[in-house]
Amino acid sequence: MTIPNTNSMLSFSCMVSAAIVILGRTCSCLHFTFPSFNPGNRDDFSFSPGSAISNNSLQITPNAGNMSHRSGRVVYARETLKLWNSKRTALTSFRTEFVLNILPQNGTAGEGMAFMLTNNPSLPSDSSGQWLGICNSQRDGAKTNRVVAVEFDTRQSYADEFDGNHFGFDFNSIKSFRQYPLSNQSIILASGSDVWVSMAYNGTTGLFGVDLVQHSTIGGQLKSSGSLIVNLSHYLADDIYLVFAGSTGDFTQLNQIKSWNFTTVENDATVGIRVGIKVFLAIAALVIFSTCLVGVFFMWRRLTRQRRLANRNLEKMIDAHGPVKFKLRELRRATANFSPTRKLGRGGSGTVYLGHINRMNLEVAVKRVSMGNADSNRGEQEFVAEVNTISKLSHRNLVKLIGWCHEGSELLLVYEYFPMGSLDKLLYASARESNSSSEISALELTWDRRYKIICGVASALDYLHHGSSKRVLHRDVKPSNVMLDEDYNARVGDFGLARVIQYDGITHHSTQAVAGTRGYMAYECFFTGRASLDTDVYAFGVFIMEVVSGRSPSSAVKYEYMHDSDHRGMEDYSSDGHPLTMHIVDWTWSLYGEGKALHAADRLLDGEFEQTQVDCAVRLALACCHPNPRERPSIRTVVQVLIDGAPVPEPPVNKPAFVWPPGGNQREIELPDVGLLFTGGARQQNSFCSMTSTSLTAR
Numbered sequence: 165m166t167i168p169n170t171n172s173m174l175s176f177s178c179m180v181s182a183a184i185v186i187l188g189r190t191c192s193c194l195h196f197t198f199p200s201f202n203p204g205n206r207d208d209f210s211f212s213p214g215s216a217i218s219n220n221s222l223q224i225t226p227n228a229g230n231m232s233h234r235s236g237r238v239v240y241a242r243e244t245l246k247l248w249n250s251k252r253t254a255l256t257s258f259r260t261e262f263v264l265n266i267l268p269q270n271g272t273a274g275e276g277m278a279f280m281l282t283n284n285p286s287l288p289s290d291s292s293g294q295w296l297g298i299c300n301s302q303r304d305g306a307k308t309n310r311v312v313a314v315e316f317d318t319r320q321s322y323a324d325e326f327d328g329n330h331f332g333f334d335f336n337s338i339k340s341f342r343q344y345p346l347s348n349q350s351i352i353l354a355s356g357s358d359v360w361v362s363m364a365y366n367g368t369t370g371l372f373g374v375d376l377v378q379h380s381t382i383g384g385q386l387k388s389s390g391s392l393i394v395n396l397s398h399y400l401a402d403d404i405y406l407v408f409a410g411s412t413g414d415f416t417q418l419n420q421i422k423s424w425n426f427t428t429v430e431n432d433a434t435v436g437i438r439v440g441i442k443v444f445l446a447i448a449a450l451v452i453f454s455t456c457l458v459g460v461f462f463m464w465r466r467l468t469r470q471r472r473l474a475n476r477n478l479e480k481m482i483d484a485h486g487p488v489k490f491k492l493r494e495l496r497r498a499t500a501n502f503s504p505t506r507k508l509g510r511g512g513s514g515t516v517y518l519g520h521i522n523r524m525n526l527e528v529a530v531k532r533v534s535m536g537n538a539d540s541n542r543g544e545q546e547f548v549a550e551v552n553t554i555s556k557l558s559h560r561n562l563v564k565l566i567g568w569c570h571e572g573s574e575l576l577l578v579y580e581y582f583p584m585g586s587l588d589k590l591l592y593a594s595a596r597e598s599n600s601s602s603e604i605s606a607l608e609l610t611w612d613r614r615y616k617i618i619c620g621v622a623s624a625l626d627y628l629h630h631g632s633s634k635r636v637l638h639r640d641v642k643p644s645n646v647m648l649d650e651d652y653n654a655r656v657g658d659f660g661l662a663r664v665i666q667y668d669g670i671t672h673h674s675t676q677a678v679a680g681t682r683g684y685m686a687y688e689c690f691f692t693g694r695a696s697l698d699t700d701v702y703a704f705g706v707f708i709m710e711v712v713s714g715r716s717p718s719s720a721v722k723y724e725y726m727h728d729s730d731h732r733g734m735e736d737y738s739s740d741g742h743p744l745t746m747h748i749v750d751w752t753w754s755l756y757g758e759g760k761a762l763h764a765a766d767r768l769l770d771g772e773f774e775q776t777q778v779d780c781a782v783r784l785a786l787a788c789c790h791p792n793p794r795e796r797p798s799i800r801t802v803v804q805v806l807i808d809g810a811p812v813p814e815p816p817v818n819k820p821a822f823v824w825p826p827g828g829n830q831r832e833i834e835l836p837d838v839g840l841l842f843t844g845g846a847r848q849q850n851s852f853c854s855m856t857s858t859s860l861t862a863r
């Protein structure tokens with residue numbers, strides 16, 4: 165379905181609904197009620213000369229002045245009665261009741277009155293006397309009269325009439341089609357007492373019934389009734405006026421209507437049709453509603469189409485062709501030309517910027533890798549192959565690599581963006597105590613969340629080491645490389661790239677290369693100069709200690725520690741009162757050796773942690789940081805302990821000595837404090853990598 169169809173569909177349904185409204189309003193209904201009449205009702209009627217509302221009644225013939233030989237009509241003027249019902253399936257059924265009061269003026273009554281249905285509301289001339297205002301001598305019986313009347317005759321006018329006190333049905337003629345005498349029922353029309361008349365017409369059957377009731381002077385009700393089958397359509401056309409007519413002759417009377425009501429009645433057939441109309445309306449409403457929904461849906465689709473396409477394309481591209489290769493121009497635009505205001509952070513390998521890729525409508529983290537000297541020896545194909553490998557890795561605790569760009573000396577990597585940033589920002593918020601908002605965010609790192617982060621990172625490393633077809637070393641496990649999503653799940657970033665990119669101008673793309681961060685590097689690294697599964701495990705051990713304690717590996721453990729009365733046993737380290745810098749591994753091992761493993765927990769936690777979990781984490785961390793790589797558990801074992809509840813390792817109470825080489829000709833090497841080494845004079849990482857064992861033993 166195309167978009168232009170939406171508009172035509174909408175306008176079509178508008179037309180349909182308008183038609184429904186018009187059809188729904190077509191109705192043969194007519195209702196009115198006059199419990200009595202007052203001058204205010206004048207506009208509801210039209211009166212022939214001499215007729216009026218007077219004495220709370222309709223005066224059909226004059227009630228004052230010359231009353232003899234007069235005729236008159238009072239016509240309901242507001243609306244006409246429809247001959248046919250709403251759906252023209254039958255004639256309109258109706259019911260009407262009125263109270264008439266005929267008051268003779270000279271003892272003898274004359275002549276009578278009638279209730280009429282007619283298409284000719286005006287009073288015929290010369291209709292006084294016997295004509296009752298219905299017709300006259302010339303037009304008597306004419307079809308054009310279009311009159312159906314029920315007459316209430318108070319005087320015998322011609323030979324065929326029973327008497328001067330009857331009612332009858334008249335069709336276009338004063339000669340009644342059927343007459344009903346009332347005298348043998350003791351009903352006297354012209355007695356000046358009220359007569360209740362009710363009439364009903366069944367448009368389906370044609371049954372026309374009339375009932376008369378008069379209260380007897382001696383109590384009780386006097387009744388009479390008459391009915392016949394008549395097809396009103398044989399006499400009447402549409403737009404029927406409801407009329408009272410009457411006349412006087414030589415003898416006069418007041419022809420009065422004291423109250424009147426009228427209502428059309430929906431018969432069964434019509435009710436069925438009305439139900440049908442309602443069902444039709446409901447269905448139509450439903451159709452319109454769904455049309456609108458469809459229209460809105462298509463508009464929404466059109467609005468979101470670009471985005472959906474972009475997302476789908478992105479996934480497709482990465483799945484089918486690996487990560488997206490971006491143009492430098494596009495990434496410049498996305499990051500406002502690497503504007504300092506877009507800077508998210510700076511790591512050892514480069515600066516990270518917040519970017520917005522317009523064609524994907526996607527927020528990304530763009531890492532601009534410091535290349536130092538452009539590595540002209542490196543072929544782009546090799547680079548792309550490695551980026552592809554990395555981008556194919558997919559784990560819920562890994563940051564997704566979306567794409568890359570390599571133009572000239574610029575190397576850019578485009579990652580998923582996590583607004584909460586990296587773990588170190590939260591973890592060391594307490595170090596920036598002046599900033600109160602940071603304190604609050606430090607408190608966000610509850611023990612539960614810390615433990616979940618440790619488990620997440622372990623799980624991600626397990627996937628890198630053992631989960632994918634290609635073994636991938638992370639080479640730089642540390643809190644600043646762990647992003648947090650909005651649920652505080654760890655998302656490990658920067659993995660595997662050590663082989664791809666350069667650190668500080670030194671190429672490390674060979675497997676012999678060392679990469680990583682001071683403080684997280686295992687002892688053997690100084691001898692082998694190479695990363696391995698074991699060095700990742702060591703770094704992870706340091707990571708656990710950091711997350712548990714909230715202290716950075718090499719510098720945070722010093723002065724504050726010796727003044728901590730809880731840790732008196734460690735005072736030896738600061739006998740001279742000078743700030744003491746300990747590496748976090750030594751510090752933790754000391755606590756563990758004293759049986760105070762729980763003291764390693766961050767004081768910001770204020771003791772709110774699961775003791776067995778902290779104990780487990782400390783033991784695991786120490787096991788991972790065992791000086792001898794062969795003694796370290798694999799990351800798979802770590803995951804089994806953390807997640808599957810395998811037995812927690814029992815590290816030795818005292819930190820074992822580093823033995824090198826691990827296999828054959830072993831000799832114990834007393835290592836200097838690693839933290840001191842790293843924070844001391846020797847700052848150049850490459851110098852460590854070229855250190856020999858002899859230089860390390862010197863202390």
Ligand SMILES: *[C@@H]1O[C@H](CO)[C@@H](O)[C@H](O)[C@H]1NC(C)=O
Nearest residue numbers: 218219220221227267418420
């Ligand atoms: C008006 O009505 C009252 C009672 O309804 C009656 O007594 C009186 O005679 C009537 N007047 C005329 C002029 O008909």
Ligand SMILES: *[C@@H]1O[C@H](CO)[C@@H](O)[C@H](O)[C@H]1NC(C)=O
Nearest residue numbers: 229230231232233234235292
């Ligand atoms: C009363 O009016 C009728 C009809 O207009 C007329 O024929 C008759 O002569 C009038 N009577 C009197 C006394 O004016």
Ligand SMILES: *[C@@H]1O[C@H](CO)[C@@H](O)[C@H](O)[C@H]1NC(C)=O
Nearest residue numbers: 198199261262263423424425
């Ligand atoms: C009018 O209609 C009501 C019921 O709808 C009925 O009770 C009343 O008697 C009717 N007649 C008159 C003359 O008002």
Ligand SMILES: *[C@@H]1O[C@H](CO)[C@@H](O)[C@H](O)[C@H]1NC(C)=O
Nearest residue numbers: 232268269270271414415416
């Ligand atoms: C009828 O009565 C009226 C007064 O109500 C009177 O003026 C008139 O002459 C009388 N007519 C006859 C024929 O008695």
Ligand SMILES: *[C@@H]1O[C@H](CO)[C@@H](O)[C@H](O)[C@H]1NC(C)=O
Nearest residue numbers: 326343344345346347348349
């Ligand atoms: C009254 O008279 C008419 C005509 O003769 C007759 O049809 C009807 O049955 C009579 N009604 C009663 C109650 O006697």
Ligand SMILES: *[C@@H]1O[C@H](CO)[C@@H](O)[C@H](O)[C@H]1NC(C)=O
Nearest residue numbers: 255367368369370395396397
């Ligand atoms: C009256 O006549 C019309 C047409 O002649 C017919 O359609 C209708 O059904 C008739 N109604 C009754 C009640 O007989």
Ligand SMILES: *[C@@H]1O[C@H](CO)[C@@H](O)[C@H](O)[C@H]1NC(C)=O
Nearest residue numbers: 257366368369429430431432
């Ligand atoms: C008309 O008569 C039919 C058949 O007796 C009946 O079903 C229907 O309800 C009547 N309609 C009215 C409005 O009384």
